[in-house]
Amino acid sequence: MIKVGIVGGTGYTGVELLRLLAGHPLARVTAVTSRKEAGMPVAEMFPSLRGRVDVAFSTPEEAKLTECDVVFFATPHGVAMAQARELLDAGVKVIDLAADFRLKDPAEFQRWYAMEHSCTDLLAEAVYGLPEVNREAIKQARLIGMAGCYPTSVQLGLLPLLEGGKQLIDTQTLIADCKSGVSGAGRKAEVGTLFAEAGDNFKAYGVKGHRHSPEIEQGLSVIHGAPVKLTFVPHLTPMIRGIHSTIYARLTPEGRDTDFQALFEARYAGEAFVDVLPAGSHPETRSVRGSNTARIAVHRPGNGDLLVILVVEDNLVKGASGQAVQVMNLMFGLPEDAGLQVVPLLP
Numbered sequence: 001m002i003k004v005g006i007v008g009g010t011g012y013t014g015v016e017l018l019r020l021l022a023g024h025p026l027a028r029v030t031a032v033t034s035r036k037e038a039g040m041p042v043a044e045m046f047p048s049l050r051g052r053v054d055v056a057f058s059t060p061e062e063a064k065l066t067e068c069d070v071v072f073f074a075t076p077h078g079v080a081m082a083q084a085r086e087l088l089d090a091g092v093k094v095i096d097l098a099a100d101f102r103l104k105d106p107a108e109f110q111r112w113y114a115m116e117h118s119c120t121d122l123l124a125e126a127v128y129g130l131p132e133v134n135r136e137a138i139k140q141a142r143l144i145g146m147a148g149c150y151p152t153s154v155q156l157g158l159l160p161l162l163e164g165g166k167q168l169i170d171t172q173t174l175i176a177d178c179k180s181g182v183s184g185a186g187r188k189a190e191v192g193t194l195f196a197e198a199g200d201n202f203k204a205y206g207v208k209g210h211r212h213s214p215e216i217e218q219g220l221s222v223i224h225g226a227p228v229k230l231t232f233v234p235h236l237t238p239m240i241r242g243i244h245s246t247i248y249a250r251l252t253p254e255g256r257d258t259d260f261q262a263l264f265e266a267r268y269a270g271e272a273f274v275d276v277l278p279a280g281s282h283p284e285t286r287s288v289r290g291s292n293t294a295r296i297a298v299h300r301p302g303n304g305d306l307l308v309i310l311v312v313e314d315n316l317v318k319g320a321s322g323q324a325v326q327v328m329n330l331m332f333g334l335p336e337d338a339g340l341q342v343v344p345l346l347p
């Protein structure tokens with residue numbers, strides 16, 4: 001049994017880790033932190049976990065994190081980088097769901113997260129947690145910076161078109177028009193996510209610049225092997241879970257003869273958590289609720305020179321905690337889908 005610690009167990013990604021790990025055959029949560037709820041049994045705070053999780057929250061200082069095999073940080077940006085070194089020195093693997101170990105350039109990190117990076121050597125060592133791109137590196141890693149929620153959907157939507165330096169699409173004019181449910185903003189109290197503000201409403205935000213833009217461009221450029229430019233526009237939708245990304249790519253003359261349906265199907269044929277839908281499909285966010293699956297459809301309206309890729313995922317599962325468990329499985333040589341065979345909820 002892998003002994004798991006979770007820092008930040010009362011947030012949405014933390015409790016999602018608790019839910020998924022409760023059904024994991026080869027891992028057990030032995031330490032879970034909350035500064036505000038220390039002493040409270042997890043199952044008392046979250047009755048959905050009664051009978052499934054028998055630990056109580058403790059403060060980060062009291063939690064026996066160095067006795068774990070792996071620690072997940074489901075915390076705001078900046079927390080993991082302050083604690084990673086001590087854990088790694090104790091032989092504990094670290095998986096950060098925040099952005100501390102995503103952007104490889106410390107100056108870019110400082111620009112977008114308004115804090116100085118405190119361990120640039122570990123940043124250089126960290127592996128980006130997107131298994132469909134980085135599986136082999138993840139298997140060898142002891143420190144992971146998990147891909148963000150929107151960046152996961154956009155990179156999965158463009159991976160078959162860009163990897164290996166392919167020249168099928170114009171890589172300088174990409175557009176990702178993305179919509180997220182409100183749980184993407186976390187569980188902390190904020191006016192913008194109140195029911196009366198976010199319900200029966202729809203709006204774009206972060207158009208001038210969102211911190212996921214540099215992460216997406218960094219990831220796509222690594223995949224492509226050359227700089228890629230993308231305009232990213234996120235929107236807040238009145239749903240709880242789910243991300244829907246509509247990605248627009250202009251075809252190059254070389255790309256016009258490609259069978260994109262066949263390309264996507266072939267690329268993802270061996271991937272347990274990426275489902276390419278039949279031609280002409282329109283994936284729905286509710287078709288992935290609660291599951292670690294991303295579903296993709298690829299369209300070429302009017303057989304013209306614009307490709308439209310639709311991607312849906314559950315932001316808390318494939319966009320965060322499910323993907324983090326997938327990464328843990330790879331790091332420990334477990335079956336990649338252990339604990340992740342959850343069928344989506346409907347309705």
Ligand SMILES: NC(=O)C1=CN([C@@H]2O[C@H](COP(=O)(O)OP(=O)(O)OC[C@H]3O[C@@H](n4cnc5c(N)ncnc54)[C@H](OP(=O)(O)O)[C@@H]3O)[C@@H](O)[C@H]2O)C=CC1
Pocket residue numbers: 007008009010011012013014033034035036037060073074075076077079097098099147148149183184185186187188315316319320
């Ligand atoms: N929500 C989503 O869809 C996604 C979120 N993420 C990322 O995952 C991380 C967690 O997100 P989410 O679960 O939504 O956040 P929440 O705001 O819902 O939860 C944050 C958790 O962190 C704990 N925490 C806060 N500050 C500290 C601190 N200084 N030290 C230790 N623990 C702390 C909180 O508990 P307490 O204050 O009691 O200690 C709480 O349990 C964020 O970095 C987010 O960007 C990534 C992908 C998707």
Ligand SMILES: CC(=O)N[C@@H](CCC(=O)OP(=O)(O)O)C(=O)O
Pocket residue numbers: 097098099147148149150180181182183184185186234236
């Ligand atoms: C709806 C909403 O507010 N979403 C968040 C992104 C989700 C998140 O937590 O970001 P990371 O993936 O970087 O951790 C936002 O736009 O800031």
